[in-house]
Amino acid sequence: MYSKILMLHFPTREVEKPVVCNLTRYYDLTFNILKATILPRKEGIMVLELSGSRKNLKNAVEYLKEQGVIVKNASQEINRDESRCIHCGACTAVCPTQALYVSRPDMYVKFDKQKCSVCELCISTCLTRAMKITPTTESVFD
Ligand code: SF4
Ligand code: SF4
The missing domain is CATH 3.30.70.260 (ACT domain)
Incomplete structure (x- = not known):
């Protein structure tokens, strides 16, 4: 199926x-x-x-x-607004896939989009609203 x-x-x-x-x-x-x-x-x-x-x-x-009928894939993805991120680290505590992690030794919070499962947990955690969910569309079966 x-x-x-x-x-x-x-x-x-x-x-x-x-x-x-x-x-x-x-x-x-x-x-x-x-x-x-x-x-x-x-x-x-x-x-x-x-x-x-x-x-x-x-x-x-x-x-x-x-x-x-125009047919497209409908899905969502998470993006980070780099200008809003203050690298506080709060999101790394809730991210289940380690897509958000603290890099050492510089202690910046990095976002590895490939690991993101779009669970959305980081969105409400981020006080600066740097994490955003956006719809994505692409043609299917062309
Ligand atoms: S919670 Fe928001 S501001 Fe803090 S490190 Fe994560 S994305 Fe950046
Ligand atoms: S949506 Fe979930 S998996 Fe993706 S970065 Fe946020 S907390 Fe991590």
Whole structure:
């Protein structure tokens, strides 16, 4: 079983529901709608988690594109605003993956993004609000 969180951008509100239901009917996928928004011009944005076989998921994305839906990966990443960080070290105590750590001997707090699991624990810990969560999107199965 393979699952992926996708962001769908529908040209009009009307196409939204049947297209998503067809993902189950035609491609044996299960879906969980995480967020659905209608923009002022009736365009729809939906974030959903799709699960099924990798092959069916790929075919489903092709189907969505044929229906005029723009499909992107929807995920999040943590970034540090270096200008805000005062190297107090508070975040290193809560970071479970050691993505945030104190380097020695200079005692600066370093951020190794590759190790970050996006657990978000550092965000509320950081008093200067240097740690931020940002959505990322990229095309899928191109
Ligand atoms: S808690 Fe914030 S200010 Fe302190 S070291 Fe971590 S990122 Fe920098
Ligand atoms: S989001 Fe979690 S894993 Fe990533 S740097 Fe912050 S505390 Fe560490």
